[in-house]
Amino acid sequence: MANSSHDLAQRLGQQAEAVCRRYLSAGRRQGSYWLVGDARNTPGRSMFVRLKESVRGPAGKWRDAQSGEHGDLLDVIRESCGLVKFKDVADEARSFLSLPHPEPEPDRTESRQPGAPSGSPEAARRLFAMSQPIERTLVEAYLRNRGIAALHGIGSLRFHPGCYYRPDDHSPTETWPAMIAAVTDLSGHLTGAHRTWLDPDGFNETTFGKAPIDTPRRAMGDLLGHAVRFGVAGEVMAAGEGIETMLSLRCVLPSMPMVAALSAAHLAAILFPDTLRRLYIARDDDPAGDSAMATLIDRAQVAGIEAIVISPRFGDFNEDLHLLGIDALRSASRVQIAAQDAARFMELAA
Template sequence: MIPRHAASDLAHRLGEYAEAVCRHYLSNGRRQGNYWTVGDVRNSPGRSMFVRLQPSPKGPPGKWTDAATGEHGDLLDVIRESLALVDFKDVVGEARAFLAIPPSEPLRPKEATTRLPTPIGSPEAARRLVAMSKPIIGTLVETYLRGRAITTLHGTAALQFHPHCYYRPDDHGATETWPAMIAAVTDLDGRLTGAHRTWLAPDGTGKAPVDTPRRAMGDLLGHAVRFGVPGSVMAAGEGIETTLSLRCVLPDMAMAAALSAAHLAAILFPPNLQRLYVIRDNDPAGDGARDSLFERATDAGIEAIVLSPETEDFNEDLRHFGLADFRASIADQLMRKDRIRYLTQAA
């Protein structure tokens, strides 16, 4: 038996991500203002059922009513009816899987859900995490980035904020929740293949005090966190903060963060790319990624130019030297035509 208070808490958590729940389980509907409309709780096409997406004087998000039948309920009912689940334990299991909440104890085979839970770390889990997150402006992510001197935040839709992202310690200790910057990893066609999490301190002034504050999930090889639509020119680097630092002086140049040296070396090239600026980190792994990517680009007929920091990476350069001196150091490394095209607009 699931305690009533536990079910109520689960419904409340689902309500915090009401739109993401509706998009997943009531996919035949659509958003209209502060409501999700669909035919009925079993996901039939139509508009007679309304799911509240925002808190209001009428009640919390996630509550729904079917005007045609008088049925009403919460998002646990949506999961039960849309998937035709019978056992409430199956409903709870599905809800916990959607929210990426680790189970308190393993389910016995006879209690397994009718639909397999989403594997932890899979592309589907990454898609759900991104769907449950929200834009960064006005959140702890903005605080964190501005604290690292990154102030050019337009065109960063690939970054999202999750206020309570689950963190599992490497030593298999108790699961914790921390605010997190969520970065969507996409392929060249814009399809989401993975996600990257940076757990943050509660006030956003730095990373969370955990052993591994950065982790990626999903299908990453060849893909990246992308800022802007690449044309004939783009830049690619390892870290999100390093890449965003370069955007502070080249805000109109398309860029991609591959998330590691190994993935930077394997990043896929857009079909129309003619010139690639390789953002180098000043360490042995960065040198290896630079050499591999330079060779791959040259073999593909793409002009490759390496951009090097004066310190360990571009974010440290930006914070240590300031924006004006950082811009000057980048200008010296760009082709003249790109200085005219990109730097004059950023000055």
């Protein structure tokens, strides 16, 4: 008699495909997996259920690649049927398995570890862990096509060959390659992730290599105060909004620590390292950029940090790099930073 949750999950795993056809009817089989949008039976391909035991694990285990959630087929029954108490989940499972119903067991909802909620820091950590280094991938080609050749020390960026994208809650999930960026706090602890979905067909002047979708950039996790980091900040650091913007500036200041806050609002709220004495603000030339710049200057002054603004000739530094070239960007940047920093941080790019 199947009295334990482990026993029930194991029995369900032996009939994994039949369970999926009953409770995840919006999905379909592909090879040794059942693909569906999520454990609530939403159409899509974000979640995959293992149908056969393999070296990767037992049948019936599943993972949602977008949210990072994972579990077994009891979780599928709970979510797809909208059940709360484990007694009801177990009764439904036993009915499916044609097993007798024993005495009730303790409520499983209090003892099971929940999956990581969609968009949570834990989901961001799992997404980053599932990704791979960018060398010889579409991410490296994307950055080089945008004029960014300084690709040293960028372990905060990774490549995911099939990152799931859902335009909205009512649309099917799509799969696109993506650049995954780690958002970290001052201690280097990963708190979030940023996704830039890429066009597998490569670079063009319309999308600049981003996927032809409505929102090719999205962030997840805990972002406020944190950033994507390139190098470890000491007394000097540069901060700006976009990843491509800061990597472009890094082409001419290759040894200066830099952070990308991902938006003007988050740039205005970045946390300062205790060691910071001079902050370069890489301004985007728009009203939001001006507002973030003003806020950062005020915050830096209160903290006793010297703030120096570096401005692009066009909209941002990647646009400058793409349109003017690296020599013009180097010359324009050199006259905007302190002489000692030009000698210290530009020597590798001279």
